[in-house]
Amino acid sequence: MSPENRDGLIMALCRADISFIVVGGMAAVLQGAPIVTHDLDIVHRRSSQNLDNLLELLANLDARHREQPAGRVLKPTMAEISGSGHLNLSTDLGPLDVLCELERGEGYEQLLPHTDLFSDSGVEFRVLRLEKLIEIKSSSGRAKDRLSLPALLAALRSRPTE
Amino acid sequence: MHSAPGTDGGAANQTLPCDIGENKLDHMKYSETEASSPVTDHEALLERLDRDVVAASYEIDETLIDWLRGLSPLERIEWTLRIARSIEGTHRVP
Numbered sequence: 621m622s623p624e625n626r627d628g629l630i631m632a633l634c635r636a637d638i639s640f641i642v643v644g645g646m647a648a649v650l651q652g653a654p655i656v657t658h659d660l661d662i663v664h665r666r667s668s669q670n671l672d673n674l675l676e677l678l679a680n681l682d683a684r685h686r687e688q689p690a691g692r693v694l695k696p697t698m699a700e701i702s703g704s705g706h707l708n709l710s711t712d713l714g715p716l717d718v719l720c721e722l723e724r725g726e727g728y729e730q731l732l733p734h735t736d737l738f739s740d741s742g743v744e745f746r747v748l749r750l751e752k753l754i755e756i757k758s759s760s761g762r763a764k765d766r767l768s769l770p771a772l773l774a775a776l777r778s779r780p781t782e
Numbered sequence: 783m784h785s786a787p788g789t790d791g792g793a794a795n796q797t798l799p800c801d802i803g804e805n806k807l808d809h810m811k812y813s814e815t816e817a818s819s820p821v822t823d824h825e826a827l828l829e830r831l832d833r834d835v836v837a838a839s840y841e842i843d844e845t846l847i848d849w850l851r852g853l854s855p856l857e858r859i860e861w862t863l864r865i866a867r868s869i870e871g872t873h874r875v876p
Contacts, residue, residue, distance in 0.1 A: 630856070630859070645862075646859060646862075649858050649861075649862045650855045650858055650859065652847055652850045652851045652858065653847075653850075654842060654843065654846045654847055654850060655862065656862050656865045656866050656869065657862055657866060658862075658863060658866035738855045740854050740855045740856045741854075770842055771842050774842035774844065774847060775842075775847055778844055778847050778848070778851075780851075
């Protein structure tokens with residue numbers, strides 16, 4: 621497998637004992653939505669220990685902001701990951717968007733009830749449910765978000781009933 | 783996520799150039815009876831979406847969805863990344 625595989629990033633996050641929720645397009649793909657994306661978006665728990673673990677992992681993965689004014693290499697900081705903004709990072713394992721909160725102010729604790737626990741290859745991680753993703757993307761004004769809705773709806777509709 | 787639904791005049795407000803079967807259109811019909819009936823969260827969500835977006839979802843290849851469901855979660859990620867990389871490759875300057 622290529623080192624750019626995002627499952628590598630998920631594995632790294634899990635092995636670093638970081639509490640996070642996969643959101644965005646990759647969350648939809650994990651639930652069987654046929655969309656193409658190369659970003660891994662996560663919302664992390666902003667507890668002291670979790671922030672320490674996340675910052676340490678980001679350092680180990682040589683994470684830096686993708687937007688680098690005048691070629692300067694900007695590393696993520698504790699102030700940034702403990703705030704409320706979004707960090708668009710490059711890492712040794714590929715691009716990673718670290719979201720302290722979604723645009724609607726929803727952080728880890730608010731999103732947690734809308735997640736399912738996934739397990740694969742010996743690790744467990746939380747993924748935002750399709751229903752919540754659809755709700756978020758349908759209230760978005762971004763064309764990119766709205767264009768993904770048909771695929772998300774189709775995946776939701778074809779999901780086996782329990 | 784910066785404005786209300788439908789304010790961007792984007793894809794959701796366009797008429798789709800696809801042929802949607804009669805049964806599918808029937809499925810999307812909305813009536814007063816439905817409005818007053820108890821609905822699941824899923825149905826409530828669908829009602830909030832633009833009808834054209836719902837219609838477009840019927841054009842998604844369900845065979846592909848079934849195939850994806852047969853993969854493990856991490857294999858699904860590998861699938862989308864492979865396609866993303868192949869698309870990126872077509873735009874890369876040699």
